[in-house]
Amino acid sequence: MISILQLATLFGPVESLFTLKMAWLLLLGTGIGLFFGVLPGLGGKLGLVFLIPFTFGMEPLQGAVFLLAMHAVVHTSGGFPSILFGVPGTGPDAATIVDGFPLAMKGEAGRALGATLMASAVGGVIGALYLSTLIPFGRPLILAFGPGEFFMFSIFGITFIASLSGRSFAKGAVVGLFGLLLSTVRLDPLTAEERFTFGQLFLWDGIDSVTAVMAIFAVPEFLFFSRRDGDTERKGIVAPDFAGLLQGCRDVFVHWGLTIRTSILGAFIGTIPGLGGDVATWICYGHAAHTSKTPELFGKGAIEGVIAPETANNSKEGGALLPTLLFGLPGSASMAILSGGLVALGLTPGPAILADGGKVIWVLVWTLALSNILAALVMLALAPLFGRLASLRSELLLPSIAVLSIAGSYLAGGAWQNLILFIVLGGVGVVLKLADWPRAPFAVGIVLGPIAETSLHQALSIWGPSFLLRPWTFMLLVLTCGAVASSLYRRRREMRVDA
Secondary structure (H helix, E strand, C coil), X not given: CCCXXXXXXXXXXXXXXXXXXXXXXXXXXXXHHHHHHHCCCCHHHHHHHHXXXXXXXXCHHHHHHHHHHHHHCHHHHHHHHXXXXXXXXXXXXXXXXXXXXXXXXXXXXXXXXXXXXXXXXXXXXXXXXXXXXXXXHHHHHXXXXXXXXXXXXXXXXXXXXXXXXCCCHHHHHHHHHHHHHHHCCEECCCCCCEXXXXXXXXXXXXXXXXXXXXXXXXXXXXXXXXXXXXXXXXXXXXXXXXXXXXXXXXXXXXXXXXXXXXXXXXXXXXXXXXXXXXXXXXXXXXXXXXXCCCHHXXXXXXXXXXXXXHHHHHHHHHHHHHHHHHHCXXXXXXXXXXXXXXXXXXXXXXXXXXXXXXXXXXXXXXXXXXXXXHHXXXXXXXXXXXXXXXXXXXXXXXHHHHHHHHHHHHHHHCCCHHHHHHHHHHHHHHHHHHCCCCCHHHHHHHHHHHHHHHHHHHHHHHHHHHHHHCHHHHHHHHHHHHHHHHHHHHHHHHHHHHC
C-alpha cells in the first residue's frame, strides 16, 4: 500500500509547477520546443544552446523547468515535416518518414499526425513513469551495460535492416552496408589515423548523420514534387481534419501493446549512455515490423510504423535523464548541454541533486509528463493549419522547404562542407528512389556503424572474444539470431504464397 509519505513525495513537488511564473515558463519552454522541432535541422541541441543564456538570473528550479520543457517536446512536432513533406526534422525523426509520408500521400495525413501526437504524449508520460520508477535502481542498471553490450545492441539494430528492406533482402542489405561503409569515414578509433577523409578536417568526426539522413530522404522528394505532374500526384496529401486526427489518436490505443512495448524499449535505450535517439527509434521501428500481423504494409503506410518511432522518440528522454541527473553521466550531446545548463543554474547533476530529498528530480519528472501532454494538445489544435501548407502548389512550397533543409544541414554539422555532402548523398537518394530500392537501411547503417565499431574495439581489448558470453551480451546475441531467423522464415513463406 502506498503510504501518505510516498504520495507526498510523488505529488508534493507538482505544487511548485502551479505557481504563475513556473506555469508560464513551462508553457513558454514547450512552445519554443515545438518551434525548434518543426523546422528541419534545428532540434533540441540547438534549442538548448539558444535558451541557456536566457536562464541566467532565474531561480535554479525555474531555469531547469524551462530548459527541460523545451527539450522534451522537440520530437512531438518533429514528425510534422516527416509526414507532410518527407523531410526529417532531426535524425531521430527520419524513421517516421518511412510510413508516415506514404500515409499522407494516400490522403491519411490526419491519421498519421494524430497517431504521431498521441504516441508522443503517451511515450513522454511513460518515459516519466520509467524515470520515477527506476530512480532507486538506476545505478546497477547503468553499470550492467558496457562496451560488449553496446556492440551487441548495435548488431541487434542492424539486423532489423532485413525487416526494413521490403520484399528484397538483398537490396536492403546492400543499402545498409553502404551506410556502414560511409560510417567508417573518420579518424580510426583505435589508432587515431585518418581514414577515407582525403585530408578534410570536417570528416575527422565522421559524416554528420543528420546531414546524411536529411539528404537521402529530402532531396528525392524535392525533385519528385518539382516534376510537371508533381502537383497532380501531391493531391493525395489533403489537409488533416479532426476526424482523421482522432482516428490516428485511436490507433495508438488500438495498438496498445505495441505502444507500451516501444515506449518502455525507447526509455530503456535512452538510459544507456552512448546509444541515443536514432538507435531507439530505428530499433523500435524494426520491432514493430517484426511483430506486426501485416508486415507487408511497412514502407507503404503502416500506422504501426508511425506509432513505434514516435513513442520511442519521446520516452527516451525519460530514460536519458536517469544517468544524467543521478550520476552526472550524460548519455548524449543534448544531455551534456542540458547538464551544463543545470550546472550554470547551480544544480549539479549527480548524488548531490538528491540532497534535498529529490525535490528537483520530482519536479523534472512532472515537467517531462506535463510538457508532453501540453505539446500534444497544442499541436492537435494547430495540425489543420500546418496541414494546409502541404496542399500549396509546389512552386510556392518547394523553395521554402529546400532553404530550410539546406540551412538545417549546415546548422546540424556547423560546416559549409556539409552542403556538398548534402548534394552528393541527395544524388544517391534520387538513384535509390528511381530504382525503387529502400533508403531506410542506409540511415540505420550510418547511425549504428560508429557505435558498433568503437564498442567492438573496447570489448575485445577488455575481455577478448569471451565478451560474447557476458549475460546481457549473450541474451542480445540470442535475440539477434532469433530476429534474423524470423525475418528469413517470413520471407520464405511470402515467396511460397506468391508462387
